[in-house]
Amino acid sequence: MNEPASIARIPLPVETRAPGGETNAYVVGETQGVLVDPAARSPALDRAADARTVSDVLVTHAHPDHVGSVAAYAARTDATVWAHENYRERFARATGVGPDRTFADGTSIGSADSEVTVTVLETPGHTPDHVALATEAGILVGDLAVASGSVAITAGEGHLASYLDSLRRLRERSPRRLFPAHGPVIDDPEGTLTRLIDHRAERERRIREAITGGARDLAAITDAAYEKDVSGVRDLAEGTVAAHVEKLAAEGAVTWDGERATPT
Numbered sequence: 327m328n329e330p331a332s333i334a335r336i337p338l339p340v341e342t343r344a345p346g347g348e349t350n351a352y353v354v355g356e357t358q359g360v361l362v363d364p365a366a367r368s369p370a371l372d373r374a375a376d377a378r379t380v381s382d383v384l385v386t387h388a389h390p391d392h393v394g395s396v397a398a399y400a401a402r403t404d405a406t407v408w409a410h411e412n413y414r415e416r417f418a419r420a421t422g423v424g425p426d427r428t429f430a431d432g433t434s435i436g437s438a439d440s441e442v443t444v445t446v447l448e449t450p451g452h453t454p455d456h457v458a459l460a461t462e463a464g465i466l467v468g469d470l471a472v473a474s475g476s477v478a479i480t481a482g483e484g485h486l487a488s489y490l491d492s493l494r495r496l497r498e499r500s501p502r503r504l505f506p507a508h509g510p511v512i513d514d515p516e517g518t519l520t521r522l523i524d525h526r527a528e529r530e531r532r533i534r535e536a537i538t539g540g541a542r543d544l545a546a547i548t549d550a551a552y553e554k555d556v557s558g559v560r561d562l563a564e565g566t567v568a569a570h571v572e573k574l575a576a577e578g579a580v581t582w583d584g585e586r587a588t589p590t
Contacts (some may be wrong), residue, residue, distance in 0.1 A: 331461045332441040333505060334374050338366040342391035343562065344508035345475060352380065352466055352505055354459075355442035360446075361405065361437060362386065362459060362466055363507055364395040371395075375403055382435050383570045384408040386480050386507060387456040387467025388420035396421040406435045408435060413455040429457075449496065451489025452477055458496065464503030464515075465496065471518055473509045476525050481566025486573040490526060493519050526570075533570045534579065534589075545567055 332355060337348040349365035351374075359378040363385050364371060380403035383391045385510055388409075400407045400423060409417035409425035418424045429435065429446045436443030444459040444466070452469045459466040469477050470492060479489050488518035497519040504512035504519075512518045529551065536550035544564045548556065556563040 331463050333461065333463050333466075335505065335511065336371045336374055338364075338368050338371065340365045340394060342508070343478070343559070344391070344472075344527045346509065348508065350505070350507050353380070353450075354444055354461055354466075355436075358436075358441050360384070360442065360444050360459075361399055361403070363392045363468065364399045365392050366394045367398055371399070372402075377460055379403075380405045382406045382408060384429070384435065384459075385417070386458065386466065386470075387453045388413065388417050389453065389469070390420065392468070392507060393417075393420045397423040397470075410455045410457065416455060421520075428458055431457075435459075447496070447513070449492035451487075451492045452479060453483045454485070456492075458492075460499070460501070460570060464511075465499070465501045466505045467496070467512075468507045470496065470506075471504055471512060471522060472506050473512050473518065476522060478562050479526075479569050480562060481568035481572055482565070484565070484569050486526065486569045488575070490523060493523050497523075508517055527567070530570050533567060534574065537571075537574075537580055537587050538589050542588065544571075547571070547587065565568065 332343045334353040336351045350394050351364045353374045354360045359380045360382045361380050383400050383405045406426045408427050411428035411430050420590045431448040433446045434443045449456050449458045449460040449470050477484050499517045504515045532551040536547045541547040541550045548564050548567045571582050571587050574580045581586045
């Protein structure tokens with residue numbers, strides 16, 4: 327097995343709903359590098375980019391709090407810009423720059439003579455275009471996992487069944503560490519991924535109980551399914567409930583017309 331690649335984590339202040347108000351950019355490699363999720367310009371990220379030859383720039387997904395300085399660092403480093411082959415236009419709209427190349431599940435990124443490559447793992451659920459990036463040192467997971475709390479999976483772009491499948495597939499890989507887009511590096515991948523899966527199962531149980539107990543619309547189901555005060559993130563909470571209800575409806579456990587849920 328190759329020696330683990332160096333991975334530099336650079337937290338960047340951005341407008342994000344994630345706790346802490348930061349997105350982590352990562353530079354994989356010491357003398358040559360792959361830049362991931364350059365959400366904003368910063369002196370620290372400038373130094374990291376200038377300290378090595380950055381060959382490639384890409385993002386885990388095209389949410390605004392991940393893409394803000396793709397164009398700036400692509401120009402600064404003259405790196406190859408990558409995007410998911412099925413979401414080129416989405417990427418270009420979000421970043422203001424078209425990709426030079428595209429990737430799919432299993433694509434290796436990094437030149438043949440590079441000290442490091444990253445391998446693309448399709449991990450939809452948080453968004454349809456979401457990917458993780460596998461290295462010898464661990465996996466860059468974007469918004470798939472966080473060290474504490476949970477990830478927002480909301481109806482519309484989010485797809486809960488796909489998200490759970492992505493978590494399980496990632497757990498099966500037994501990675502050394504996880505490098506999330508928000509918060510600290512995760513040193514207990516199996517425990518964290520299991521916690522996130524169990525959290526969704528418990529939330530689903532509470533939502534089913536709420537619907538069985540007579541809650542019908544999103545507001546009522548949310549009130550019944552959450553014990554804590556969600557007034558500050560009400561939109562995310564209701565979006566999460568909607569994603570769970572859509573999953574339950576697809577499985578035949580409830581009926582859902584977009585406004586009212588009833589048990590089957």
